[in-house]
Amino acid sequence: MHRFFVTPTAIQGDAVALNAQTAHQLREVLRLGPGADIMVLDGSGREYQVTITHLSRTGAEGHILSQAPGPGEPRTHITLYQAVLKGEKFEWLLQKGAEIGISRFAPLLAQRCVTHDRASLDKKADRWRRIIQEAAEQARRARLPALTAPLDLAEACQEAAAEAGLALFLWESAPGRGLKETLQMWQSSAAANGRISLFVGPEGGFAESEAALAEASGARLIGLGPRILRAETAGLAAAAAILYELGDM
Template sequence: MATLHRFFLPDTPLEPGQPVDLTPIAHQLSRVLRARPGTRIVLLDGRGQEFLTEVRRLDPGEARGQILEVGPAAGEPRRPVILYQCTLKADKFEWILQKGVELGVTRFVPVIARRSVVRPAAAVLKKYPRWQRIIQEAAEQSGRGCLPELAAPLSWEEAVRTGEGLRLLPWEDATGHPGLLATLQRSGQAPPPAISLLVGPEGGLTPEEVALARSAGWQVISLGTRILRAETAALAAVAVIQAHGGELGG
């Protein structure tokens, strides 16, 4: 199924051996993919199941198919990885969403810090329709079986009071603090049920913000001696977390 085009249809009833309404994706099938009756695709219910489906009827405004097989999607990570990302310039934040989905992030939480580029929550929320599309397209392309969640934006003060499992805060001034890999290895005897990662904005975090996070239980970690851009830090940290957890091929 991995080589077939994949589509999330979480609001469409999907039952093995039953016909299915493909009208929500009729335009994509007929005009974008140039599909035809007999083309096979994979439908996703957004809850971890994938359905091998054959297109039976196809017009630009209407389509029907037949579900042939059902099975679990193989692209979901074994444990949740939640990325609390301070808002960045639009293209950089969208890059993090797309690549974060590919790496297996299960939830994105936009955070508004003191030096965030996009500050008012209302301005952030205006971007959500586009961000949701980016997440869905990346999930379909990368073989995910569930749609990663895009949570409501939080202030820094709200964000540090949340988080699940092992809560990690990469900081460019983390001299004397353990590195990410060492921190993950220390937790190896009792792997955390989830990992939360809190990454600052392009202008960095203030010492006061870091102190507030530490007082709330977040662990400050180092990502090495080089200064990484915010988008690099986020994706590099997620990749290390997933590699340590065996999510990148063992």
């Protein structure tokens, strides 16, 4: 059954209103019309089976048949603080991250990023949100992953510290324990709260001063083994490994 995210205010009693973009997809792409059943998600974890009752170029309406908690969400909440990447790499990462199960994306302005222009990045936010939403719908997510405004590293470290979860800073020069051992020790501790902040650098990696800042803020510096992964691959590999190790994949 085709799945569509809506804003919570779109659901009123046993009726749901769908916007023009969704109506276009229903009518022109999926060739669905009144009487067809779809699944609507409010982004907070509930899903609604809906029968389309009206469809036009300006929107659609539906009648809710049933509702239930959505089953597709990991228990582990991962925020990916991903340094902004070149070209379409960042969009690809958002798409695949939403599929894997990342809960929140925070574009990170690191020293070696190709751009530090927040205004230009803000202009891309709507497109990035559409990519995340379409990927979450395809992957049968019950919650819509969030996208924050761009943050510099100091802001991101402060935010991660406030979460009081586990902050992991991926750095190829990291000493000490690897990801698996770090997760096992954290999971068995009283501090484990199911919230993980994951920091990933740009194409040129994090600078040593950035690693020092993150460590001073409480993040744990870790590597991903003997192979060096691309910037657009490292966060996805780490997120998948985290969810697997914690029983969410």
